[in-house]
Amino acid sequence: MAINLRSPHYKTSAIANTAYATLAVSIWEGDSSTPVTAQYNLRKSIIGTSVQVTFEISELIKDYLDITFNGNYVGQNVWVQTVQTAYNSVDVALTPVTTTTEIAFDSYSYFQESSFNVSGTPLLISNREIFSLDDNLFRLPIYTVNNPVAKFYLNNVLLSTHSFFADTDSTSQIAYVSLNGEVDYTTYKERVTDGGGTVEDSSCLASFLDTFSIGAVDKVIVSDDNGIIETVKINLVEECKYSPKKVTFVNKFGALQDMYFFKKSKENLRVKKESYKSNIVDASGVYNNTNHVNREFNIVGSESISLSSGYLSEDYNEVFKQLLLSEKVWMTEIKDSGELVTPINVKTSSIAYKTSVNDKLVDYTISFDKSFDTINNIR
Numbered sequence: 001m002a003i004n005l006r007s008p009h010y011k012t013s014a015i016a017n018t019a020y021a022t023l024a025v026s027i028w029e030g031d032s033s034t035p036v037t038a039q040y041n042l043r044k045s046i047i048g049t050s051v052q053v054t055f056e057i058s059e060l061i062k063d064y065l066d067i068t069f070n071g072n073y074v075g076q077n078v079w080v081q082t083v084q085t086a087y088n089s090v091d092v093a094l095t096p097v098t099t100t101t102e103i104a105f106d107s108y109s110y111f112q113e114s115s116f117n118v119s120g121t122p123l124l125i126s127n128r129e130i131f132s133l134d135d136n137l138f139r140l141p142i143y144t145v146n147n148p149v150a151k152f153y154l155n156n157v158l159l160s161t162h163s164f165f166a167d168t169d170s171t172s173q174i175a176y177v178s179l180n181g182e183v184d185y186t187t188y189k190e191r192v193t194d195g196g197g198t199v200e201d202s203s204c205l206a207s208f209l210d211t212f213s214i215g216a217v218d219k220v221i222v223s224d225d226n227g228i229i230e231t232v233k234i235n236l237v238e239e240c241k242y243s244p245k246k247v248t249f250v251n252k253f254g255a256l257q258d259m260y261f262f263k264k265s266k267e268n269l270r271v272k273k274e275s276y277k278s279n280i281v282d283a284s285g286v287y288n289n290t291n292h293v294n295r296e297f298n299i300v301g302s303e304s305i306s307l308s309s310g311y312l313s314e315d316y317n318e319v320f321k322q323l324l325l326s327e328k329v330w331m332t333e334i335k336d337s338g339e340l341v342t343p344i345n346v347k348t349s350s351i352a353y354k355t356s357v358n359d360k361l362v363d364y365t366i367s368f369d370k371s372f373d374t375i376n377n378i379r
Contacts, residue, residue, distance in 0.1 A: 001102060001117055001119060002102065002103050002104065002105050002107070002117055002118040002119045003058060003061065003080060003102050003103070003104040003105065004058065004105060004107045004108050004109055004116070004117070004118070004254075005058045005059075005061055005062040005065060005104050005105065005106050005107065005108075005254070006058070006062070006106065006107060006108035006327075007058065007107075007108045007109045008056050008058055009056065009057055009058040009061075010054050010055065010056055010057075011023055011054070011055045011057060011082055011084055012052060012053070012054045012055075013052070013053045013054075013084050013086045013098070014051055014052040014053075015051060015086040015094045015095075015096075016051055016094075017051070017088045017089075017094065018046055018051040018053065018086040018087070018088065018094065019045065019046060019087055019088050019089040020043060020044060020045040020046065020053070020086075020087055021043070021044060021053035021055075021084065021085065021086045021087065022041065022042060022043045022084075022085050022087070023040075023041075023042040023043075023044075023055045023057070023082055023083070023084050023085075024038040024040070024041050024042075024082065024083040025038055025039060025040040025041075025042070025057055025060060025061070025080065025081075025082055026038045026039065026080070026081040026082075027039055027061055027064040027078050027079070027080055027104075028078065028079055028170075029077075029078055029079070029170045029171070030079075030169060030170060030171075031168050031169055031170075032079050032101060032103075032168040032169075032170070033168060035079070035081045035101070038083075039060075039064070040057075040060055042055055042057075053086070055084075057080075057082070058104075061078065061080055061104050062106070064078055065077070065078050065104060065106055067106050067250050067254075067256075067328050069248055069256060069328070069330050069341065070341055071332065071339050071341045073139055073141075073176035073256055074171060074176075075170070075171045075172055075173050075174035075175065075176075076106075076171070076174070077103050077104060077105055077170045077171070077173045077174065077254075078103075078104050078170055079101060079102070079103060079104070079170055080101070080102050080103075080104050081099065081100065081101045081102075082098075082099070082100050082102075083097065083098070083099045084097065084098040084099075085097045103145075103170065103173055105118050105253065105254030105255075106250055106254035106327075106328075107252060107253050107254035108252060108325075118143060118253050118254065119143065119145060121143070121228060121230065122142055122143050122144075122146060122148035122222050122223070122224040122228060122230065123140065123141075123142065123143075123222045123230045123232070124140075124141035124142065124143055124174065124251070124253035124254075124255040124257075125140065125141060125251060125253070125255070125257055125319075126251070126252060126253075126318045126319065126322065127232075127315040127316060127318060127319050128230070128231065128232050128233065128315060129232070129233045129234075129235065129313050129315040129316075130232060130233070130234050130235065131235045131237055131259075131260060131262075131310075131312055131313075131316075132234060132235070132236055132237065132258075132260060133236070133237060133239065133244050133246070133260050133262070134236040134237060134238040134239075135238075137178040137179060137180065138178060138217075138234070138258060139176040139177065139178045139258060140176070140177050140178075140220060140222070140232065141174050141175075141176055141251075141253070141255035141256060141257065142164060142174065142175045142176070142177055142222065143173065143174060143253075144164040144165065144166060144167060144172060144173060144174070144175050145166050145173065146166070146224040146225045146226050146228075147163070147164065147165050147166060147224060147225045148163075148164050148222055148223065148224040149161060149162070149163045149164070149222070149223050149224070150162045150164075150177045150220060150221075150222045151220065151221045151222075152179045152217045152219075152220050153217065153218065153219040153220070153221070154216050154217055154218055154219075155218065156219075159179060159217065160179055160180070162177050164177075174254075174255050176256065179217050216236065217234050217236075218233070218234050218235075218236075219231065219232065219233060219234060220232045220234060237260070237262055237310065239262045239263075239310075242262065242263050242264055242265070243265070243333070243334075244260050244261060244262045244263075245260070245261045245265055245305075245307055245331055245332070245333060246258055246259075246260055246261075246331070246332040246333075247259050247260075247261060247307070247323070247329060247330070247331050247332075247344075247368075248329070248330045248331075248332065249322070249323050249326040249328065249329040249330070250326050250327065250328045250329075251319075251322045251326065252322045252325070257319070257322075259309075259316075259319055259323070260309075261307035261308060261309050261310070261366070262308075262309065262310035263308035263309065263310045263363075264308045265305055265306065265307050265308070266305065266306045267303060267304070267305045268303065268304045268305070268306075269301055269302075269303050269374065270301070270302050270303070270304065271299060271300070271301045271302075272298075272299070272300045272301075272302075273296045273297070273298060273299040273300070274296065274297055274298045275294055275295060275296045275297070276294075276295055276297070277293060277294055277295075278291075278292060278293055278294070278295045280292075280293055299375075300373050300374075300375065300377070301373060301374035301375060302369065302370065302372075302373055302374060303369075303370045303374055304347060304367060304368060304369045304370065305331070305344070305367070305368050305370070306365055306366065306367045306368070307331075307365065307366055307367075307368065308363065308364075308365045309363050309364045309365070309366070310363055311361050311362060311363050312362050312363060312364075313362065314354075314355055314356060314362055316362065316364075317353045317354070317355075317362075320351055320364055320366070321351075321353075323346060323366070324346055324348065324349075324350075324351065324366075326346065329343075329344050329345065329346055329368070330342065330343055330344060331344050331368065342370060342371075343370070343371040343372065344368040344369065344370055344371055345368065345369045345371050346366065346367075346368055347366075347367040347368055347369045348366045348367045348368075351364060351366075
């Protein structure tokens, strides 16, 4: 079982003659077979005549998992080992002593699905239809524990097959797979430069490259050893008027998920400042009329951006729900110098879910704050 770190995770002891119980919690990255010294040693006494002792540990573990993103898609999890011991009133340890080792995700369950667990599916996204930018590789987060296989199709023709195998390394629990496997490039230009080549930008070359697509796929089928088969429909969107933005966020499964905002974007600057009235008169009673009397200081600027998704399927209602609930979000823009990844926070605090029946077309506009001040004040 995997641990959802954004929802409660309990460890319970219920042994006859228990007076109190202890729980040692070890948290580490890397190989599952090499636990570290326990970061937490907890103790709790029984209440009344009950012999049950319960510990909640997800918030403690979460301090040791901080999801990051710089344009590279890497699995980020931690191993957790708990050693649970019950004692009687004269401090004698009772049997059994329970030791468990589990993998932890920055994931969560909803209130009405308390039994949700990441390990129930190889595909770590909720939607089964994806809208991706044409001529850009999209990535699917895959849980590797049950040896999943991802097959990419175009017009029912199999293009590529990628197999994954259970691994004891914490960074290998989630694999991010595209048509070309686990790759870091998104565009044709990145593919060339990653291989040590150079691309000379020109209108003629751009026109030529526009006739090719590096990620033409319309269906992905993911299966695993448990007999689970998931089919994802892929819609490749060609956008000529606007500059689409890619937003990457930590979803409900604790995995990085991409979504594109294809249409209009609007950026804003907000400034906060303090002011005071300055005395500009010198000792002889003379002042310079080009000096400031009303002076400003501690000027801090922050930027925000609103993004429009374009028309999507109702399947994306759940994606937007998880976006608004995400604690970590980034925006990626394609610049002349390459990809620019910007940390952002979701500013929009509520949305009304749209359906094709009620609204005909499903599209959303979401506002984000850039997660830093405009003037560099990091000291």
